[in-house]
Amino acid sequence: MVTNSQVYRSTRSSSEATKTFEQVVIQGLAEDGGLFIPPIIPQVSEDTLFNKFSKLSFQELAFEVMRLYIDPKEIPDVDLKRLIKTSYSTFRAENVTPLVKNTTSKSSNLHVLELFHGPTYAFKDVALQFVGNLFEYFLERTNKDLPDGHKKQLTVVGATSGDTGSAAIYGLRGKKDVSVFILYPTGRISPTQEEQMTTVQDKNVQTLSVKGTFDNCQDIVKQIFGDKEFNSKHNVGAVNSINWARILAQMTYYFYAYFQATDGKKANVKFVVPSGNFGDILAGYFAKKMGLPVSQLVIATNENDILDRFLKTGVYERSDKVAATLSPAMDILISSNFERLLWYLAREYQADNNDLQAGKIVNDWFIQLKTKGKFEVSPAIIQGALKDFASERVSNEDTVATIKKMYEVSENPKRYVLDPHTAVGVRVTENLMAKDNDNSIHYISLSTAHPAKFADAVNSALSTFDGYSFDKDVLPAELKKLSTLEKKLKFIEKPDLELVKSAIEEELVKMDL
Numbered sequence: 001m002v003t004n005s006q007v008y009r010s011t012r013s014s015s016e017a018t019k020t021f022e023q024v025v026i027q028g029l030a031e032d033g034g035l036f037i038p039p040i041i042p043q044v045s046e047d048t049l050f051n052k053f054s055k056l057s058f059q060e061l062a063f064e065v066m067r068l069y070i071d072p073k074e075i076p077d078v079d080l081k082r083l084i085k086t087s088y089s090t091f092r093a094e095n096v097t098p099l100v101k102n103t104t105s106k107s108s109n110l111h112v113l114e115l116f117h118g119p120t121y122a123f124k125d126v127a128l129q130f131v132g133n134l135f136e137y138f139l140e141r142t143n144k145d146l147p148d149g150h151k152k153q154l155t156v157v158g159a160t161s162g163d164t165g166s167a168a169i170y171g172l173r174g175k176k177d178v179s180v181f182i183l184y185p186t187g188r189i190s191p192t193q194e195e196q197m198t199t200v201q202d203k204n205v206q207t208l209s210v211k212g213t214f215d216n217c218q219d220i221v222k223q224i225f226g227d228k229e230f231n232s233k234h235n236v237g238a239v240n241s242i243n244w245a246r247i248l249a250q251m252t253y254y255f256y257a258y259f260q261a262t263d264g265k266k267a268n269v270k271f272v273v274p275s276g277n278f279g280d281i282l283a284g285y286f287a288k289k290m291g292l293p294v295s296q297l298v299i300a301t302n303e304n305d306i307l308d309r310f311l312k313t314g315v316y317e318r319s320d321k322v323a324a325t326l327s328p329a330m331d332i333l334i335s336s337n338f339e340r341l342l343w344y345l346a347r348e349y350q351a352d353n354n355d356l357q358a359g360k361i362v363n364d365w366f367i368q369l370k371t372k373g374k375f376e377v378s379p380a381i382i383q384g385a386l387k388d389f390a391s392e393r394v395s396n397e398d399t400v401a402t403i404k405k406m407y408e409v410s411e412n413p414k415r416y417v418l419d420p421h422t423a424v425g426v427r428v429t430e431n432l433m434a435k436d437n438d439n440s441i442h443y444i445s446l447s448t449a450h451p452a453k454f455a456d457a458v459n460s461a462l463s464t465f466d467g468y469s470f471d472k473d474v475l476p477a478e479l480k481k482l483s484t485l486e487k488k489l490k491f492i493e494k495p496d497l498e499l500v501k502s503a504i505e506e507e508l509v510k511m512d513l
């Protein structure tokens with residue numbers, strides 16, 4: 001029986017947990033196709049939360065949170081502190097994830113948590129700057145005494161609906177003994193997102209534009225992990241939120257934002273999270289289960305609403321009918337990280353708190369998903385999920401209307417511009433506030449990307465306003481110059497595993513790392 005939160009297991013395994021943090025970070029996905037999780041979630045007392053954690057800087061808090069999940073024998077304190085410091089030194093905001101308090105008016109507790117102050121202007125940087133440095137740290141240690149030609153090299157393969165790709169590339173560009181291949185759906189990401197990825201010329205980076213959807217790209221990535229021969233030949237690594245380190249690094253801002261919103265006091269707090277692959281909100285679930293007194297985590301989706309439908313019906317169903325929306329990074333039908341949540345729910349509500357039995361249940365569900373295209377969970381599981389989560393979906397029209405309304409009414413700051421993903425969250429937050437009708441609740445709405453990345457949606461909401469100029473008011477100079485830079489990308493004409501594997505092998509030879 002595992003008793004410590006620094007040992008990991010797969011969501012689909014019926015054996016005891018045995019994996020170390022380094023193993024799960026480097027391996028990415030478990031051999032059985034499951035995701036790695038810590039079966040024990042560490043607990044933080046109220047005293048520690050409100051008398052210690054609430055007084056820390058973002059970096060200090062990141063250390064305290066991460067320390068609970070990483071054995072000091074694997075990364076000693078001094079190294080973990082250095083990794084955190086280096087990772088967040090690239091952010092434009094000193095406190096990394098600032099909270100814009102009382103955004104609409106002094107008397108309303110709607111706070112916007114800006115997560116886009118990293119190098120690629122999206123929340124993914126918070127985790128991927130850290131993950132890049134973590135890969136480098138582990139590889140340097142493994143390779144230190146190995147002669148050239150025998151050093152371990154990691155081939156990172158990731159799928160993106162727009163933001164993970166550039167954040168992973170910026171986290172890994174130029175790093176020793178790592179190559180990075182990013183698959184994205186042709187024509188289904190914004191022009192700026194595409195430019196951010198394809199204009200990076202470092203020789204260890206290659207983007208693959210795949211004719212298909214994000215779900216196709218993600219499926220191919222998972223198949224590559226399951227391909228034993230390819231995987232053992234190339235040491236495939238993950239940058240998507242299937243990698244546990246992504247979730248871990250995202251926990252910090254739930255704690256930090258809570259204390260910023262409440263001035264370090266215990267209060268009634270709800271987080272609203274624009275969701276797709278369920279990685280971001282899952283980090284909030286861990287924070288809540290660790291003891292942060294969050295009253296609700298609210299899933300905000302666009303028209304691709306598998307998560308909302310699941311919470312309403314208990315049926316998790318595959319579909320290939322992905323809608324192209326104004327919040328394209330959330331155009332996702334299969335939410336990878338949902339599997340992690342399902343494991344904790346299965347353990348508590350169906351397996352009498354037995355880890356091994358929970359693994360068996362989750363494995364059965366995912367076999368059904370593969371063979372029958374869907375699975376259904378019991379009402380007890382849904383009722384369990386609803387103790388922590390609520391959900392709502394938002395249309396394109398309401399997304400545009402929310403960007404417009406915020407621009408008109410915001411007080412702090414005036415003329416506040418939301419990106420369309422953030423707008424999905426803000427719309428859900430406003431609906432919730434109307435329903436709750438309780439001034440004592442703090443609502444923290446996560447802002448997951450900078451509006452400059454989504455010119456079409458933002459302009460369709462704001463171009464009729466007198467004096468509004470996207471170039472002047474929204475677009476940072478750094479992103480403006482991207483359109484003038486040379487592009488490096490390779491087209492893959494259909495979403496096919498073999499085509500992608502050949503492209504990777506061909507490029508690896510050219511990279512000659």
Ligand SMILES: Cc1ncc(COP(=O)(O)O)c(C=O)c1O
Nearest residue numbers: 163275276277278279280329448
């Ligand atoms: C801007 C933006 N918002 C929201 C999301 C959804 O986050 P998650 O996939 O972690 O649910 C994504 C993509 O992941 C994103 O890029």
Ligand SMILES: N[C@@H](CCOP(=O)(O)O)C(=O)O
Nearest residue numbers: 160161162163164240241329
């Ligand atoms: N929205 C994401 C999709 C990939 O999700 P991840 O969090 O699992 O990496 C993106 O922008 O690429």
